Amino acid sequence: MRRYETIVILRPNSGEEEINKVIETTTKIITDDKGSVIELNKWGMKKLAYLIKKETLGYYAYFDFASTPAAVSEIERKFRIDDVVLKYMTIKLAAAITEEGVTEAIAAVSAREASAAAEIEAAETDDKTEVKTDGKTEVKAEVKTEVKAEVKAEVKAEVKDEVKAEGTAVVSKETTTEAKKEA
C-alpha cells in the first residue's frame, strides 16, 4: 500500500449529484482495491489561477488515501473519461503505509477536524453567553469608559490651555476635579 493524495477540479456548473457521483466512484475504486480513504474533503468553489477548459472557477475535491498504483491509474482513467472533471493531480506521499499507519492517520485527521470544530463552537458559545449575561453590564461599562475618555480629553485640552494662560490655571484645575467626581 502506498499513500497518495489527489486533488480534482470539477466543472463549476455541474450539479451536486454529478459531484457526489465522481466522489463515490473514486472512493469505490479505492475500497474495492482493499485500500482505504484517510481523508475526503470538499473544498468547494475556488478561483482558478488560469483558465482550464474556458472555466474561471472550479470545484475542488481532495482525497487522501492508501492504495495501490493500479487503483490510481484506474481512478485517473475514469477522470480522463469524465467530462465533469477539468483537471486532476495525484501525489505520492509515502512509498509504503501499513494498516496501523492508516488507522493512525485517520485518527489524526479526525482529531484535527474535531479540534477545529470545537474551536468554532467555543467561539460561538462564548459570544452568545457574553451577549446574554453581560449584555447590560457591558453597555454600562462602555458608557463609563466613554465618559472617562471624554473627561480625559477635556482635561488634556484644559491642561494645554493652562500652559497658555497661567492665570486661569486654578479655575481649570477645579473643573477637572469636578469632572472626575462626575465620572
Added chain:
Amino acid sequence: MAPRPQKKLFSRRKSCRFCGDKELTINYKDVKTLRNFVSERGKIIPRRIVGTCATHQRQLCEAIKQARQIAFLPYSGSSQG
C-alpha cells in the same frame, strides 16, 4: 572607473526563512506562503534575491510547480489573468 563602495554599504545578510522559522513548512497547498516566493509575473524568485538555502529552495521550487499544475498559482501573469 572607481570601485563600487556602495555595494558593501547596502549588502545585508539574507537568511533562509524556512530555517529560521521551523513552524513554516513548504506545502503546495499553502498558497499564502508560496506567494511570497513568486514574482508578480508568477516567476519563481531566485535564491540570490530571497535568500533561501539550497535545500529549501529546491523544495519550494517543486511545491510551486505542483501548485501551478492544480491552478493554485499562475504559470505566467497575475492571478487575475
